[in-house]
Amino acid sequence: xxHHSNVAHAAYIDLRRSLMDSAVSDIQGTPTLVVxxxxxxxxxxxxxxxxxxxxxxxxxSDDLRQRLDRYRDIKAEEEARRKSRTRLVRILRAxxxxxIDAGTGSILNAMAGAGVFRLGGTVVGTHAFxxxxxxxxxxxxxxxxAQTGDVDIxxxxxxxxxxxxxxDPPLEEVLSDFSFTPAPTLxxxxxxxxxxxxxxxxxxxxxxxxxxxxxxxxxEALGVDAQALHHLNYLIAxxxxxxxxxxxxxLVQVPRPERFAIHKLxxxxxxRDGIDGLKSRKDVAQAKFLVGVLAHDRPDELSxxxxxxxxxxxxxxxxxxxxxxxxxxxAQTLSELA
Numbered sequence: 001x002x003h004h005s006n007v008a009h010a011a012y013i014d015l016r017r018s019l020m021d022s023a024v025s026d027i028q029g030t031p032t033l034v035v036x037x038x039x040x041x042x043x044x045x046x047x048x049x050x051x052x053x054x055x056x057x058x059x060x061s062d063d064l065r066q067r068l069d070r071y072r073d074i075k076a077e078e079e080a081r082r083k084s085r086t087r088l089v090r091i092l093r094a095x096x097x098x099x100i101d102a103g104t105g106s107i108l109n110a111m112a113g114a115g116v117f118r119l120g121g122t123v124v125g126t127h128a129f130x131x132x133x134x135x136x137x138x139x140x141x142x143x144x145x146a147q148t149g150d151v152d153i154x155x156x157x158x159x160x161x162x163x164x165x166x167x168d169p170p171l172e173e174v175l176s177d178f179s180f181t182p183a184p185t186l187x188x189x190x191x192x193x194x195x196x197x198x199x200x201x202x203x204x205x206x207x208x209x210x211x212x213x214x215x216x217x218x219x220e221a222l223g224v225d226a227q228a229l230h231h232l233n234y235l236i237a238x239x240x241x242x243x244x245x246x247x248x249x250x251l252v253q254v255p256r257p258e259r260f261a262i263h264k265l266x267x268x269x270x271x272r273d274g275i276d277g278l279k280s281r282k283d284v285a286q287a288k289f290l291v292g293v294l295a296h297d298r299p300d301e302l303s304x305x306x307x308x309x310x311x312x313x314x315x316x317x318x319x320x321x322x323x324x325x326x327x328x329x330x331a332q333t334l335s336e337l338a
Contacts, residue, residue, distance in 0.1 A: 001293060002139040008095035012134040015088040016243050018081050019251035023118070024057065024067045025075040031068045033060065036162055042068065043165075056119060056165035085248040097245055098133055098140055103201050104151060105246025110174050111153070114167040117252045119221040120159045122239045124206065124232075125152035128254040129286050131242040135257060138293050153222075154206040154236050160221040170223050175203065190216050192227040208233035231270075231316070234309060235263040258298065258305035261290035265330070266309065266319040284323065288330050295333050303337040 003009075029046025032054070040060035046053055058064050067074065074081075093099060100108070104127070111117065123131065126148035133140050167174075179198050182191035194203040207217045209228035216225045239253040255263070264287035271280040294302040310317050324331035 001296065004095060004097070004133075004137050004139055008092060008097065009134075009137040011088045011091045011095070012097070012137075012243065015085055015092070015249050016134070016241055016251070018085050018088070019243060019249050020063075020241060021067060021074045022078060022081060023251065024064075024071045025078045027057070027068075027071050027075070028055075029053075031057065031071070039162075041163070054165070056115075056163050058118065082248060089245055089247070089249055092134075092245060096139065098130055099245040100127070100130070102246075103196070105244060105250065107151060107175075107178055107180075107201070107203065108244050108252060109246055109250045110178065111171070112250050112252065114169055114171060114174050115165075116153065116167055116171070116222060119163055119165060119167060120155045120253075121153045121222060122155060122236045122253040122255060123152065123242075124154045124235060124255060124260075125150060126282070126286070127151060127244075128242075128260060129290075131244060131252070131254050132257045132260070132290065134243060135240065135254075136293055136297065149200050150202045150204060152204050152206060154208075154232055155219050155222060155226070156233070156236070157207045157217045157219060157226070157228075160207075160219040163221050166221055166223055172223065185216075187216060190225045192216055192225050206232060208236070231263060231266050231319075234312065235259055256301070256305070257290055258294055258301045261287050261294060261302065262305045262309045262320070264290075265323045266316065269319040269322040272322075284327055284330075287323075288327065291330050291333050295337060299337050302334075306334060306337070 027044045029044055032043050032045040034041050034043055042057040042060060042064060043054040044057055046055070057068075099105075108123075111121065130140065175194050178196060180194040180196050180203060183193040183195040183202070185191050185193065192205045196202070205219060205222065205224045205226040207219060207226040207228050209230050210233070214228045214230060217228045219226050235255045237259070239255055242252055242254045244250040244252055254260075264283040268280045268283035268287065271283065291302065306320075309320060324334070
């Protein structure tokens with residue numbers, strides 16, 4: 001395991017902080033706190049003619065409140081921050097950080113601009129795995145473990161309804177501008193998968209399934225249909241911010257790395273047989289890499305994530321155990337956390 005230099009890790013943290021600051025720089029009106037059940041959300045309340053509009057900013061937290069307290073100063077300093085971000089990205093590239101290709105970077109940037117990640121969208125799959133390079137400060141190899149042509153975006157259906165806000169412009173328009181069209185599914189009138197015609201790039205939308213079926217669900221905030229999957233609720237709970245190295249940085253959300261690692265143990269067993277066998281081996285490789293890093297750098301978080309997954313029922317435990325039986329090295333590392 002090889003770590004990035006302290007300079008590189010500090011540059012990444014500064015870049016992420018700057019992008020998070022900039023997320024509140026476009027407030028047009030007055031930050032307003034809205035309480036829904038046990039959760040609190042901040043909205044930008046502003047008037048358009050005689051109508052009051054509300055634009056979702058984010059879930060209440062100490063960190064967000066501090067940014068809102070100084071959003072006017074942040075707005076005034078935005079041009080200087082943008083130039084600083086360009087410099088930080090240049091430092092990270094020189095330090096050997098993995099960037100993303102122009103096609104993927106441009107679509108993530110467009111999604112961010114439309115509000116996908118602000119409204120609960122979370123990057124999952126291999127692109128999330130790649131983005132842990134900055135969070136964990138470790139160097140990645142350039143083997144197939146970190147390579148993909150897919151962009152997977154997941155979100156909670158209930159959160160999408162609760163936020164009472166939508167992406168702008170609509171995602172269908174954003175995707176169409178990049179030559180994406182809906183890919184065929186069993187339901188001829190709905191699709192969760194979008195294929196780019198001029199490049200081999202695929203965008204999929206996913207959401208947790210809380211029932212026996214894994215059908216299609218509507219994500220109202222994102223304005224798209226999504227494939228419902230079991231175990232996904234565990235993965236995307238409490239996501240963290242991450243930066244994709246494209247232009248001066250794109251702020252996205254990814255799952256917590258410890259949850260990602262344990263979730264890969266689960267889906268590796270689900271996909272072990274049939275046409276998904278190659279994906280299962282990739283799942284194991286990514287889990288092995290992250291478990292190795294986290295067991296050394298964040299053992300408590302990894303242990304808690306494992307116990308959380310196991311506590312969710314016998315099917316969860318069976319999936320994890322089945323993978324660990326086939327991967328004694330990972331099993332040994334996890335056993336030493338206790």
